[in-house]
Amino acid sequence: MGDEPAPLRAIVAKRLSRLTDATTHLTTESETIEEYCRRKNIVVVAETEDLDVSGGKPIRERPKVGPWLTLDHLHEWDLLVLYKLDRGFRNHLDFTNFYHEFCEVHSKKIVSVSEDIDMSTQMGRFIAGILVQFAEWELERMRQRRGDAAKVLREEARWGGGPFPFGYIPYKEGAFWYLKPHPMYAKEVVWMAESVVAGKPPGVVAWSLTQRGIPTARDVQNDFFGRPMKKYKWTTTQVKHILRSDLTRGYVVHHANGPKKPPIRVIDPDSGEFIRRAPLIDDDLWVKLQAALDSCTKKLSGIRAKGSVLLEVGFCGYCGAPLYRAGSKDRQGRDYPYYLCKYAKTTCKPSRSIDKDGLEDAVFGNLLSAVGDCELTEKRVIAGDDHSAILMKIGHQITDLTAQNFTRGGVSDFHAKMAVLQAEYERISAMPKEPPVIRRVSTGKTFRSWWESADDDLRHAYLKDADVTVRVVLAEHADKIMLSGRSTTDKAENPALDIPLSILTEAGKFAVHIDLGTLAEQLQHASAVTA
Numbered sequence: 001m002g003d004e005p006a007p008l009r010a011i012v013a014k015r016l017s018r019l020t021d022a023t024t025h026l027t028t029e030s031e032t033i034e035e036y037c038r039r040k041n042i043v044v045v046a047e048t049e050d051l052d053v054s055g056g057k058p059i060r061e062r063p064k065v066g067p068w069l070t071l072d073h074l075h076e077w078d079l080l081v082l083y084k085l086d087r088g089f090r091n092h093l094d095f096t097n098f099y100h101e102f103c104e105v106h107s108k109k110i111v112s113v114s115e116d117i118d119m120s121t122q123m124g125r126f127i128a129g130i131l132v133q134f135a136e137w138e139l140e141r142m143r144q145r146r147g148d149a150a151k152v153l154r155e156e157a158r159w160g161g162g163p164f165p166f167g168y169i170p171y172k173e174g175a176f177w178y179l180k181p182h183p184m185y186a187k188e189v190v191w192m193a194e195s196v197v198a199g200k201p202p203g204v205v206a207w208s209l210t211q212r213g214i215p216t217a218r219d220v221q222n223d224f225f226g227r228p229m230k231k232y233k234w235t236t237t238q239v240k241h242i243l244r245s246d247l248t249r250g251y252v253v254h255h256a257n258g259p260k261k262p263p264i265r266v267i268d269p270d271s272g273e274f275i276r277r278a279p280l281i282d283d284d285l286w287v288k289l290q291a292a293l294d295s296c297t298k299k300l301s302g303i304r305a306k307g308s309v310l311l312e313v314g315f316c317g318y319c320g321a322p323l324y325r326a327g328s329k330d331r332q333g334r335d336y337p338y339y340l341c342k343y344a345k346t347t348c349k350p351s352r353s354i355d356k357d358g359l360e361d362a363v364f365g366n367l368l369s370a371v372g373d374c375e376l377t378e379k380r381v382i383a384g385d386d387h388s389a390i391l392m393k394i395g396h397q398i399t400d401l402t403a404q405n406f407t408r409g410g411v412s413d414f415h416a417k418m419a420v421l422q423a424e425y426e427r428i429s430a431m432p433k434e435p436p437v438i439r440r441v442s443t444g445k446t447f448r449s450w451w452e453s454a455d456d457d458l459r460h461a462y463l464k465d466a467d468v469t470v471r472v473v474l475a476e477h478a479d480k481i482m483l484s485g486r487s488t489t490d491k492a493e494n495p496a497l498d499i500p501l502s503i504l505t506e507a508g509k510f511a512v513h514i515d516l517g518t519l520a521e522q523l524q525h526a527s528a529v530t531a
């Protein structure tokens, strides 16, 4: 033992810290390790840097350091140098296994620089004792971490007062307030989502919510805060907003980039996972819902009829601009509501105000005589399979598995389980995709009976959804009606239903061109109904 020993050869294993500024962390680590090796006359054979994601793996399976810990390289080194034991091993069990199964068998030593544990010295005989301490410390530290994580999570998911999303209700627990799914309205959110997935336009969903007296988010809040409820009507925009919002999925969000930019999801700094309340819509339904919303985006005008069924349905036949609703008093002081081209007072000179009731009577009367006896059908979307739901599910399983491996101190057979999931993900991604099937089912109602029972908001939503458009010019200019690129003359009329594609009619001194849009597709022969 008196001989000057040959310098020991070391493998330095570093691990990048997750969610922290990895560079500064590594600099400190590197300087400390370098200084240590210089002082102890240790020759560094190799330095490895594994990303933190591999920290969940046993050290011999980590991509960078792992290969050095194989039989091929055994003769090249003596020491494994770490900054801290917990950066080298997942837990105490991992450490003791590596020590007994590898280090003792192959006469390799472990050095932990910051903890000053050097198993190549006389101190090695105390290693057993240190191991026990390490184990205890490790377990205690994990307990603490988990406790801290739970605390942060609870703090972030608190409700701080103010507006809360539709479908949730604040409740108090201990000294703090939190949000939980509302006993009644959480179900309405699911109903909204399922309706849209089944093919109902969001405008009709909004109408139905109003009809059934479901309060809007603002009224739920009014009620909660003890203010009078205003009986607001639901709008298409609100329905769409709820069905697109991360809040509906329980994510806690933060307007980190200002109120105008979309909010970001709050991440628990410890687990790296999103902080989430109980979601109102599960992930499977969410995926289908987003696809359904994407496919009906053009119908989400967000315009409310407010008694004007022809808003964004009626257009100026001269310039193509939408007609807006206006009103004045006549000489007897009665209201005179009318529609008018947006540019009537500026650039669209020939256009005139059109009596609202006269125009609506002409349009509605012609629609009813054309299709009133046809039977109304409803769109049903029979979901196709583009595998997005199952792929998302596997994605979540992969995330969960990774997170568990980090925060619960490792998962047995982690790599085998991960490999199975990844293989399944690839297999399903490669499978052919089936598009959704859209089928129209009978409602057992004629268009007329439905129309007569519907209110203005529903009629408006329906006409918008069916792409029905109305163009108006003065009768003497009937030949000048602008059809805005939409060609209806070269298409065959619907032979099965005898429904015209368009109708030219009059309202007072105006010529009115009604394009039936896709109305014919939404109707079928009413023989069963009228017979």
Ligand SMILES: [Zn+2]
Residues within 6 Å of the ligand: 316, 317, 318, 319, 320, 321, 341, 342, 343, 344, 348, 351
């Ligand atoms: Zn005009």
